[in-house]
């Protein structure tokens with residue numbers, strides 16, 4: 416059984432998905448469940464859906480964003496130098512470009528974990544807006560036609576009650592005024608946690624894990640694929656392959672956080 420707050424969140428999520436009146440729902444939720452600690456460092460204060468973290472954490476997120484140069488293709492942070500990471504050089508990805516808001520460390524890691532594992536869906540509003548901002552400011556992404564989130568497995572959907580990439584994609588779609596297609600891709604294979612696996616194991620694990628349900632929305636379209644974290648890029652690459660096989664013109668990827676590449 417879900418605890419009452421999680422139950423509320425699920426009801427709210429379903430309402431907002433179907434009616435699109437998210438702002439009002441968030442306002443009501445902020446009134447019912449006021450947030451009195453920063454969701455990243457637990458510092459007491461008054462927070463809400465639009466401002467879920469304290470000033471220090473906000474500055475931390477901004478500082479981390481520009482702390483290291485990034486690979487021009489996949490957006491991974493590079494130890495030093497500029498240009499393209501070794502990974503993209505030896506095995507060029509099929510997607511056009513990939514970018515993240517920040518590195519998968521410190522506050523970025525806490526934020527995605529709080530959204531994913533603690534069910535703090537209200538975080539997706541601010542996080543999705545920050546992702547939309549990165550897309551807006553990177554000319555390589557444009558033009559774009561539709562947004563497609565990476566699907567989650569049935570098991571995860573049942574245990575969490577929502578797909579974290581879909582809630583992020585919903586906010587991005589709102590901010591960029593682009594159509595969101597949530598059921599273009601479906602996950603047909605349950606994959607165990609990818610965290611401890613090597614790049615090769617991840618790729619093998621994800622092989623044929625996704626299926627393009629219907630290509631009518633994707634055919635000849637420039638697609639923005641949304642995922643939470645880019646580590647080896649296996650998930651993004653596999654989904655890109657499915658979308659391109661289905662006739663998509665171009666696929667670009669936006670994630671909340673990314674790892675490091677050398």
Ligand SMILES: [Zn+2]
Pocket residue numbers: 453454455456457458468469470471472473
């Ligand atoms: Zn904080």
Ligand SMILES: [Zn+2]
Pocket residue numbers: 486487488489490491499500501502503504676
């Ligand atoms: Zn790269």
